Amino acid sequence: xxxxxxxxxxxxxxxxxxxxxxxxxxxxxxxxxxxxxxxxxxxxxxxxxxxxxxxxxxxxxxxxxxxxxxxxxxxxxxxxxxxxxxxxxxxxxxxxxxxxxxxxxxxxxxxxxxx
Numbered sequence: 324x325x326x327x328x329x330x331x332x333x334x335x336x337x338x339x340x341x342x343x344x345x346x347x348x349x350x351x352x353x354x355x356x357x358x359x360x361x362x363x364x365x366x367x368x369x370x371x372x373x374x375x376x377x378x379x380x381x382x383x384x385x386x387x388x389x390x391x392x393x394x395x396x397x398x399x400x401x402x403x404x405x406x407x408x409x410x411x412x413x414x415x416x417x418x419x420x421x422x423x424x425x426x427x428x429x430x431x432x433x434x435x436x437x438x
Contacts, residue, residue, distance in 0.1 A: 325341075329352050329353045329354065329355060330352055330353075330354075330355030330357060330360030330363075331354065331355050333346075333360060333364065334355075334363050337363075337368060342368065344371065344372060344411075344415045345372045345373075345374070345392075345411050345412075346361075346364070346371055346372070346374070347374050347375075347376050347395075348360065348361055348375050348376065349375075349376050349377055350377040350379050350386065351377070351379065357375065358382065358385045358386060358389060361373050361389040361391070362389055370418065372414060372415065373392055374391065374392055374393045374394070374395060374407055374411065375393075375394045376394075376395045376397060376399065377395075377396070377397060378396060378397035378398075380396070392407075392410075392411055393407045
């Protein structure tokens with residue numbers, strides 16, 4: 324688990340080859356907003372699951388253009404947080420299982436297709 328205080332430091336981590344399966348992203352964060360950050364990060368990590376966390380419903384259109392996994396409204400509902408985390412974990416495990424089943428990892432990644 325890593326925490327970033329702004330979008331720029333998170334983007335730098337991604338473009339320095341750090342990998343993330345799940346990201347909780349605020350929309351308003353100083354110089355770089357969360358929506359722009361997600362657009363940039365998805366250029367490198369297209370399958371990353373994003374859960375937006377914000378009290379600003381006016382950004383819905385822009386948020387959903389980035390294809391987020393879920394949205395949590397502030398103040399956070401603990402049950403929803405747990406439910407969305409569990410669903411994200413299930414999705415990540417399913418994708419990993421499908422990847423593992425479609426690739427012969429013992430030889431190489433040639434001919435590997437991810438559904």
